Amino acid sequence: MIDEIDQQIIQLTQTGLPLVSKPYHVIAEQLDISADEVMARMQAMQDNGIIRRIGAIPNHYKLGYTFNGMTVWDVADEMIETLGQQVGGLDFVSHCYHRPRHLPEWSYNLFAMVHGKTQASVDAEIAQIRALLGEHCRAHTVLYSTRILKKTGLRIKR
Amino acid sequence: MDDLDKKIINHLQTGFPICESPYQQVAEELGISEHCLLEHLQKLLANGVLSRFAPLYHAEEMGGALTLAAVKAPAEKFEEIAQIINAFPEVAHNYAREHELNMWFVIATEQPERLNKVLVEIAEQTGLQVYNMPKMKEFFVGLKLEA
Numbered sequence: 001m002i003d004e005i006d007q008q009i010i011q012l013t014q015t016g017l018p019l020v021s022k023p024y025h026v027i028a029e030q031l032d033i034s035a036d037e038v039m040a041r042m043q044a045m046q047d048n049g050i051i052r053r054i055g056a057i058p059n060h061y062k063l064g065y066t067f068n069g070m071t072v073w074d075v076a077d078e079m080i081e082t083l084g085q086q087v088g089g090l091d092f093v094s095h096c097y098h099r100p101r102h103l104p105e106w107s108y109n110l111f112a113m114v115h116g117k118t119q120a121s122v123d124a125e126i127a128q129i130r131a132l133l134g135e136h137c138r139a140h141t142v143l144y145s146t147r148i149l150k151k152t153g154l155r156i157k158r
Numbered sequence: 159m160d161d162l163d164k165k166i167i168n169h170l171q172t173g174f175p176i177c178e179s180p181y182q183q184v185a186e187e188l189g190i191s192e193h194c195l196l197e198h199l200q201k202l203l204a205n206g207v208l209s210r211f212a213p214l215y216h217a218e219e220m221g222g223a224l225t226l227a228a229v230k231a232p233a234e235k236f237e238e239i240a241q242i243i244n245a246f247p248e249v250a251h252n253y254a255r256e257h258e259l260n261m262w263f264v265i266a267t268e269q270p271e272r273l274n275k276v277l278v279e280i281a282e283q284t285g286l287q288v289y290n291m292p293k294m295k296e297f298f299v300g301l302k303l304e305a
Contacts, residue, residue: 019200021192023180054174056166056170056174056202057210058207063167063304065303088297088298096298098297099294100291148253152250
């Protein structure tokens, strides 16, 4: 799927794209291949989903999004496919996953991250998810993040 | 942060071009000079408004493994536990959250078999039970945060 050269491109770019006029040329020089090849390989990785996107990853807090809630829901397993698609489709949900329960203490199997600049805006978002799930919601809670302890993004090691 | 900073952040969250002079292209779209764009990006990265300007790689698509895990860190040992967990290069992010499970972190490894080893090592080094919550299905990942 990805070869050694792709791995090297990932290695060189995962912490940041060079902030120079021709960033792909810088990567090419470091790998001793042509810039066209770097661009073709990165385009291919983007086309097949290895690169989700290239771009700016903001710090939520610094943008004023101080209310970052991980909403977790206990819904019937047989309904989760349908409900997950619906919750994931809401425009304020950034991540939506089915994850395993840890019974008895953790019964939540549907996770949806929501973000807001005020408590009221996040509360409204949560109410909207609650309404969407309706009778299928057996329990839910919200875990607010209070601090970023680390945020480097994923790094592959060689 | 000024209006131009906001414009740049909003514009660049959706995707950056793969071409000879991508900054020049984006600068033109924003109606500014390439030099001005690069200067602003440097500033936004330096002051932490942007945590990264980079390709966002999809761990599983690269053949790696990814999971979300949580621990119940005792309040008096919270910083120590955070240090132990953050010291693992495989820990991509770690958040303090208001809950009995008060520390939530993402582990990404290039070798799938390394993932369980990291989970075991974290349990051993912290002396805590690690609640492993790997995704069983991804419904959505995305969102633009308007600056």
